[in-house]
Amino acid sequence: MPILVKDFTWSQTNNVVHIRVPLNPVAHEKVDLFPTEKYIKANFSPFLFEVFPLYDVNIKKSKCFVKEDVIILDLMKNEEITWECLEKQLTKEEKMKIRQEVLEKCLEQAKQESEDRQIKKSQLDRYTVQQAMEIDSQQHKLMDSRRDHERKKAMDELEEWRVGKVSVTEESNDTKLQGQGNEKIKALPPPKEEERVEINTTKVEKEAQEKDEEKMTKEPVLKSVPRAQKPPKPVKTPVKSEYVEKKKEETAKRVLPRLRQTMNLEINHTPRTFPTPSRESTADEEQAWLKNITLARRATGFVSEDLRPEEQDPQWCKEKGDEFFKNGNFLGAISAYTHGITLSDKLPTLFANRSATHFALGNFNKCLNDCSTALDLMKPPCESNRRSRAKCIARRAAALARLGYLSKAIDEMKAAGKLLPDDETIQKDIYDMERAWEQNPDSD
Template sequence: MPLQVSDYSWQQTKTAVFLSLPLKGVCVRDTDVFCTENYLKVNFPPFLFEAFLYAPIDDESSKAKIGNDTIVFTLYKKEAAMWETLSVTGVDKETMQRIREKSILQAQERAKEATEAKAAAKREDQKYALSVMMKIEEEERKKIEDMKENERIKATKELEAWKEYQRKAEEHKKIQREEKLCQKEKQIKEERKKLKYKSLTRNSASRNLAPKGRNSENIFTEKLKEDSIPAPRSVGSIKINFTPRVFPTALRESQVAEEEEWLHKQAEARRAMNTDIAELCDLKEEEKNPEWLKDKGNKLFATENYLAAINAYNLAIRLNNKMPLLYLNRAACHLKLKNLHKAIEDSSKALELLMPPVTDNANARMKAHVRRGTAFCQLELYVEGLQDYEAALKIDPSNKIVQIDAEKIRNVIQGTELKS
């Protein structure tokens, strides 16, 4: 049974009421204060204080201070007026219960409104945060798209520059070959003139040495008859030595100058080792070998561990940047990871190192053209992709897979032109 507290003091002004409620040992943790515009309740077990206020108050701005065995209330009046008493007098129990229930309903409605307002504010905050995030993501996406477009333009310009460089190099080599052919033709003509001159001088000498008289003529005819009878052939074996050839093609069908240049480049590539790398001190001896690293990258590629394969090829290229197969294999990894611009760069570098074109590097050149063409097509640069596929077909015209892919690209290009 709670103990009703009747010992309190209060003062007032026209706008506020100051209520002092002494409670021994009162603390914030154990005290429950309930206040509405017409009702004030303090529950500090075993003490209970209730006040049915004389007039309405502003319960939202009113305050309570707990400490020093006392609760001090500052209650702000809704209407400026002096009260006759703190609590209304002559109230029966039914009225008191009605006021209590009404106060509880008001408190519940206010709590509900506050919860809804808080939820609405939270939704607005979330909506605003979502709009801000969408805006940031849109800006980021636009930034990435711009970067991709810039990269594509840059790659296209570099590719055009590389093509122009290749065209000029081919023209220069063609001019050099034509000059060599002209020089050989001149030498042949001069040798023919010399032979013709020698034959003329011999004929003139034979005419001057022609014999006079019948006797001398008979002597020479007899000698000629004797000389015209050949001696019997001697039996024996002839040993034939063939010139050693590195390339499988016959000498008459081979491009000797280009093949010698290719062999020279391969020998230089095997000797070109860069040992001034800080990471080499932590590697084993076999890990410092580009060929070992290439085989390691190939095994990682076979297990679909493309990032690790790229790392192996990267270190091998740092050790030796003259081996075309390292760039060619790394281009395949970039294709799998959709790093299309890097795949184009590596394929182009491989083609640059695979010059001059000879039978020994034909398969590698065909693969480089196919991989670069694939990257172009995935970037929707179908014309450039078709050019690489046609270059691959010139190297290997009987490759059915490349023929089918090239035909698909032609159909895509034709379809695009029809739509436009």
């Protein structure tokens, strides 16, 4: 049960309410602040501070600070008025109702913020994809433009080369055609009168006739152009290599080993855990049972058959558990102490250290049992075990306080204080427990 903090101080101005809550020496990470407009809570185990402001505050403009020894709350007022008191006078039912309303409102707000973040994230992802697509399209356009430019450049160069070659061939063909035409004109007889009449036609017919004559004269000339002869193919001469010939001879002379002989191989299976014959229908159940047994053995402690000789020493287990405890591996420390107890249950230090580990994990009932067992083993009481007995009694009192038995915890802590009267920590714990008992005397 948490201990309510009542020794806080507060002051106010026209705009701000200042609250200072004393903070015991605890880590800042362990202080849990929950400020809202109607309800403010600060939890630092085992203490709890909560306040229900007289009027609603503007929590967005307010400030909260956690320092080494104090919590500072600067609450901004919604109206510039003077408060008669800090808190409202409410019953337990009304306080519970306000807590429930604030919690539901905060859950809805957190859910809405989560949905808004998801929507914003999806929009950013969509925008990112669009930008990536635009960049890709621009790169593709740039590549296409460069490719088209290179293609056009190559085609222009090819066209210039073709036009130059065609012009050279046409000039050579024209000279040949002129020579042949002159010979034909000389060989032809003079036209008759009828032919002369037919020749006197329109200019269009003359132009068409001239084109036909050019085609007829060009065809035999083009056919008579000789083609370029292909150069003869070079004769391949095989190249011989001494290394290749040597390897071929070695491969031909190689003697292969004989085939392996067949033999019988005996296989000895490990003995079955179950006395019954193996069946396919129960194979899954057997595997599940073996897995659960293995997990149970690992959870309860170490397997003694797998340990080294030095690991069978309870003192070694205690030192190993202390090392795990210092490193924060509380489960490993409990396993080490438990295995040491199974080896020897007469060492009170194993029970005392395991009780400290259970207290760190919050297993207060187990902590009580281990403290009582350690105290039973520390008999007879003497000066050598006085400090150890005081620590066990103080730890048992702290566990009782966590379980809500404040009256018994106070008696136990006073007994520890008698053994160590100079210990300031024990005296401070007695003072805090008595104050908590005064605030809530019906805790038992």
